[in-house]
Amino acid sequence: MNIQSLPPNVINLIAAGEVIDSLGAVVRELVENALDAEATRIVISIYPDLWWIQVADNGKGMSLEDLKRCSLAHSTSKIRSVNDLWKITSLGFRGEALHSIAQVANLEVASRLKGGDDTGWRIRYHSSGEAELIEPTAIAPGTIVTVSNLFRNLPVRRKGLPSTTQQLKAIQTLIYDIALCHPHVTWCLEQNDRSWFKISPGKTALQILPQLLNRVHQNDLQLLTQSFDTPSLPDNLSSIENQSTLELVIGLPDRCHRRRTDWVKVGVNGRVVRSPQLEQSILSAFARTLQRDRFPVCFVHIKTCPSQIDWNRHPAKTEIYLHSLSFWQEKTAAGIEQALRINTDSSASFHHGRVVKLLKVSEEKSTYNTDEQPPIKTAKSRDNLGLLELRAVAQVRKTYIVAEHPNGLWLIEQHIAHERVLYEQLQDHWKIVTLETPIILNQLTPTQVEQLQRLEVEIEPFGEQLWAVRTAPELLAKRSDCGEALIELSWGGDLQTAQVATACRSAIRNGTPLNLEQMQRIIDQWKNTRNPRTCPHGRPIYLSLEETSLARFFRRHWVIGKSHGI
Known part of the structure; x- marks a missing residue:
């Protein structure tokens, strides 16, 4: 026979190579798990030349039993049945990340359950995902995942990846995108044991974007948030939410713009995705407001019923099937048109209040x-x-x-x-x-x-x-x-x-x-x-x-x- 079934170790390695294809892929999967665990502070340490990554969070943490199972193939706490695929509310759901990392690197996870006992546990995993070493450890509530010797069994992959500088740039862009979608999180990144960059939390993406772009201030941006009834769904799907929201942060065209379209971004339910149709709608809405060969600064975040989205299109979940796409194109264009109009500036009353507070403090001493x-x-x-x-x-x-x-x-x-x-x-x-x-x-x-x-x-x-x-x-x-x-x-x-x-x-x-x-x-x-x-x-x-x-x-x-x- 010419056609034969592949052995499990080969199958696992092929699947792992599709999910984990770079340093950035490891960071993406671990950060998404941290956000699903409701973390509000995430620390990422990277030694790119050593192929070593560590992600620490203050999320809910895991019990010992969960730690033993978390890196087994297709093990997840996010979904239970096929029906759950049509109402994904988490960033991760396939149960592939930790198992794939274990296939191509040395994986170690330390965690302590928030609200549980005072004991934390550290487990080192075999390439099959089975626990290899289990021992108690002193750790605050949360999780620390350490990945070392990445692509140890795929030397060709290491040689074929872009330069270290390009990979670090990709990681930086990745964290920027995630931070815009999750403004409440504090981010600390370290490279080779030195501080790389930090992002302070905010209420909306309006407070995050000025931290990411040089020479862009909050007064150069306009925030618009709108709510709509959830667009109609196919007959075989049912809505679990009645409201959809559109959050829009634009750079005012008379104050900031770009030479490329690198800051035209679309987020859907907590993740930045590639959507050529929506991106083109954004560019069209800014037509004849910018100089020639200049492009807008714009972030659109759509929050809608999970049953409107099919995430099973791309391993990295950067491409999706979005129902009612024309509806969102129309709402995005209308939102940009409204945000571009001249609004009254509330900064006057803000600065006045600040001055009054300063004078009151001085009054006590004078x-x-x-x-x-x-x-x-x-x-x-x-x-x-x-x-x-x-x-x-x-x-x-x-x-x-x-x-x-x-x-x-x-x-x-x-x-x-x-x-x-x-x-x-x-x-x-x-x-x-x-x-x-x-x-x-x-x-x-x-x-x-x-x-x-x-x-x-x-x-x-x-x-x-x-x-x-x-x-x-x-x-x-x-x-x-x-x-x-x-x-x-x-x-x-x-x-x-x-x-x-x-x-x-x-x-x-x-x-x-x-x-x-x-x-x-x-x-x-x-x-x-x-x-x-x-x-x-x-x-x-x-x-x-x-x-x-x-x-x-x-x-x-x-x-x-x-x-x-x-």
């Missing part, structure tokens, strides 16, 4: 006192979008509009603010109208003629190297330089590019004097646009000078008597 003032009120919101009430007060150098609001003032660049207004109007109402007098263009190439025809502009030959244009976009048809604008449109690009070019040419030019009524009209139109932070080319439209910043700059919170030495 002869002066201060009466606590009520917090600075935030501006009234409109249509639940938090749009500020802006009042035009002046024009600077015939370029910038000075607008006052209850918390300070803004400088608004009049041309690009008007450009944003016109661009969104063109998006909603792109209209081609008939010209009263046809415009004659000359020296056009066939490509230029085809481009105008694609934009639904009526153009026909009018002689040798001459063309008559009989229709044009409505905004351009009223301009004296309509011919030049049509030539500009003929240079290429899609409809969106043509709309941007039309808006740019039609917007009020810098250097144009405006009265207060004209400035107010531009402000009112601009603040109600969908993406008021940047122009269609990605340039920031306004500069915010908040009252709290002005007060700090002019030292208005100083106590005058003390500053004079009294």
Whole structure:
């Protein structure tokens, strides 16, 4: 016979090689087990050149009986029957991790059950997953897993892996992704017995992301959390939760962006996954808000009914089948659009409260006192979008509009603010109208003629190297330089590019004097646009000078008597 069954040791080694394929895979599996054990502090130590990894957590821990069974093939506490596969609520569930690690490395686990007796246990495992050495050990409640001599029986695997630097970078990215999904956890990572990096806990991903990205502050980000009814499920599945949530953290396009799409991330029920469709929805939602060749900072975390997700697609569980994908694409795009609108900034009242506390502390040690003032009120919101009430007060150098609001003032660049207004109007109402007098263009190439025809502009030959244009976009048809604008449109690009070019040419030019009524009209139109932070080319439209910043700059919170030495 040519076809024969493989021996168990070969089967186990093949399966282990699929689950544990790198240093990062070991870290991923052990960290997921720690999170499933409700750990709030995880310490990871790595000696990459020695192929040694240790993960310590303060989770629930394991009893001695559980310790004996945890590394046996397909042994898990997460699921019990086939029906449980359709309602996965944990990060691990296959019972493969520890058994696979034991197949390709030396595995040792020490654990003490939280709420149990005061005795902890340490077990070293055989490659089959059976306990090889059992002894009591002094340990705090939680678990410490030590993996050494990784890929001892797969030398080719060691040689085929990327460099140490690349593997460490992959581990760092992995921990960043997990930390975003589990912001309540404290992370400490050590490399070669030296501190590598730490991540402090927070309430949401909004507090975590600034710790991961250089030069990004919490004020550069916007958090939006929405709840929905769980989308409809297939008939053969039943929902165990009625509510789904969408948590969205975006980098404001006028403050932070990236040269790559490396910070467009999608998380589903506690794990970052690859979802090309959702990632494309994110990029499309940021269209015409960033500069050319710049990409957004965005983290989307979907929490939905477990029966909506099938995790059995990829060994590392980075690819999933997500039911109602179009529903989540729509909600993600709508959430980003809402988050991009201008919201009132609560930082004013926060800083005011902090100053009052400092003064109260100083008051106890000094002869002066201060009466606590009520917090600075935030501006009234409109249509639940938090749009500020802006009042035009002046024009600077015939370029910038000075607008006052209850918390300070803004400088608004009049041309690009008007450009944003016109661009969104063109998006909603792109209209081609008939010209009263046809415009004659000359020296056009066939490509230029085809481009105008694609934009639904009526153009026909009018002689040798001459063309008559009989229709044009409505905004351009009223301009004296309509011919030049049509030539500009003929240079290429899609409809969106043509709309941007039309808006740019039609917007009020810098250097144009405006009265207060004209400035107010531009402000009112601009603040109600969908993406008021940047122009269609990605340039920031306004500069915010908040009252709290002005007060700090002019030292208005100083106590005058003390500053004079009294």
